[in-house]
Amino acid sequence: MASNDATMNIPLETVVSHTPSKAGYSEKGGLFHRGIRGRRRLAKIDSKGNTVDYKNDDDQTSLNRMGVIYFKILNFNIITRYFIYVLPLALIIAIPLIIGATSAPNARIGGVRMVWFFTWFEIVWLSLWVGKIIAHFLPMLFMFLAGVVSAGTRKYALVIKKLELPLSLLLWAITSLVTLTPIMTLTPGGIQGDRNWLRVVRSLLSASVAAACIFLAERVLIQLISINYHRKQFDSKIKDSKRNIHLLSLLYDASRALFPAYCNEFAEEDYIINDTLGINSKKTTGSATPLRLIHDVGRFGDKVTAAFGNVASELAGKEVFRPDSAHSIVVEALEKNRSAEALAKRLWMSFVVEGKNALYKEDIIEVLGASRQAEAEECFSAIDRDGNGDISLDEMIMAVAEFGRERKSISNSMHDVDQAIRVLDGLLNTIVFIMVVFVFVAFLNRNFVTTLATAGTALLSLSFIFAGTCQEVLGSCIFLFVKHPFDIGDRVDLGVDQLTVEHISLLFTQFKRVNTGKMVQIPNIVLNGLWVENVSRSKSMREQIYIFVNFDTSFEDIKALKAELQNFVLDKENNRDFQPEIEVEVTGIAEMNKLELRAEIRHKSNWANETVRAARRSKFMCALVLALRKIPVYGPGGGDAALGDIGKPSFSVLVSAAEAQKYRDEYAANKEAKRLYPTKKPESPENDNQSGVSGIDYLGGRREGRAVETLNARSPATDFARDNVWTLRDDANAIGRPNTENRPDLDEVRVLLRAASTSGKRRSPEPMSPLPNIAEPSASVYHSPSPGPYGYITGSRALTQPTPPTRRPVPGNAFAQPPYPGGQQRVP
16 A cells, blocks of 8 residues: 555544443354344342342442441341330330329329320330230140150140241230230229220220230131141152152261362263353363363362261251252252263262173172161162162162252152142131131120121122132132142043143142143142042052954964963063063954954053153053064954955856865965964974064064164153153254254264263172281382272272282171272271
């Protein structure tokens, strides 16, 4: 460019801009994907905990020094709080009381000396807080006087604790009524006779006592409904859930002792289990390193928190503030299906011996030790729900995921029921308010009978308006609190509709259809008259399948069909899902043109998990189809050649009778050759006692078997009917970019390359020599290849590093010898 260009000598002035810099901008990002950021500002919180509007932030004022001092005194303890509540008004009332006692002793109000008049007001004000204190300590006094603290005693003490406010109001009203007449009439200088204003005040206080009794009765009814309902419905469920979490915590603690956290074998599972922020669900390429750093920062924070938690545990005498404890990690992992699945994989692979594909009771007893044999057996029975004596990986995942669903179901059910109780409380409070109005009218109106008759007539004439509502409320209360046929997350059948309970209210219940995911709202008064089939509360269920076959089907073929289905349910891959009993019955012959068969199969569990149910049913139907093909069993009108076919020719001038008979015989012979069992029984008596069970694989070959396995593959940790899978993922993009789940992920490829097979990773203990090996003294120091506290060598370094002569702990006593830092063990 020429040096005399006008654009070269233009003086430029630096302009200060408040817009963010674009230094990191890349034009490859496109025109529609740059600068996509949130626009919501963080809410500001003042010292009181209230939200401050950022638009009017300049107009807001914070607490001054006096306000800070006031809140410190208020929140110091209960004594200072009550002094702040009671003293100001008590001092104000005491001013005229002191004046009446000193400077104006003859001053009267309504014929009563001023000193006694304001003395009664002082008693009324102080009795409110004294009654509150008595009501506060009444539950402890009740439990002390009751003697032996039983479950019933604790229940009634809990009821009294919840009735603190109505009891305080009742004691306040009784004290005010009892002290009114003696102070006004029996004190020196009191009034003589009965004044009109005294009679009115006495009537008001009497009405207040009656109103307080009505309010107390309403609160007692609500608390009894709430406590009895919770104890009846959720007490056993909560105990079972806590016990299951305790058992999982015990197993996880033993697993960490065998394989330390974030070791090479279970690094990926541990990152998923401890992914409390949800940042490890899906990662894009290049994001593994910063996310791993965030995980490491979180681990460091947990260690710092655990250090303070150890001090707090020593002071409190129990485990508090311990994010790295097994119980805290298990509870956090059960919140999400992905982390629950990772937890189940870690537990299963760390307990199962290398080379085996199932977990046995002996494995858990061996790891936990003989001193914990009872707990080991309880752990095994809690997970082995089919009772076949071993636990597969899928069975472990389903059990752990179900523990998490039960925990969330209990929490959501209690929340919804509490909301329904609050709605009922609001309705009863409305009725109480109407009754209180009538009570005050009755005490103040001398012609109450006439007023009551007039009000009753008007109420009766309007009864048709709210009669239906009252009936609906009463029926809904009976349905919800007395019958209660389902909880949140239950699979129920209403006629032909298959539904999942989503939300329970006082007057209605929301369901979600299993097949479409549509939300359905049904009034509880309608459900009160329906047959509700609760699948989740059912035990093992059975299924009946009707099959229509050709009328010429022999009973030997039906027997062979039953034998094939029996082989299917007895197979080691299927006996976890189905019971060994299976029935095939002939239930009808129609018009002698077909046979009606009924096959009954028994499942080992219910159908609450729709994903597992669909997979099992599909697997059984595939086996049934293959069995029908192998025998073979034909449908109505099938199995014979069509008229005019070479196998069933019709007589014509072109074919002679001999040739036609020849063709018929050839077709019958070919058809008989295809049969798995011959039509005619062998004449030998020895062969009559032979079993009709075939030795051929029930899946009909490897290709068909692989196809059936692929067709019926399901995630054992997912239940599409009860899990929240209908909402969009948070990382879904609405602009049109491909979802992050579909992008290539280098970190996931690395995980797949180093992923181990779904078999056990715990090495079986080597047989101990009866004579101890005495190691020769040596100046060199050996480092153990990271043996776990159970004496089992973990990691791939065991194949390359020399093993020094060390003292290994006895298998099963890992809890007595914690692992050393760094995964190494000291040499004696």
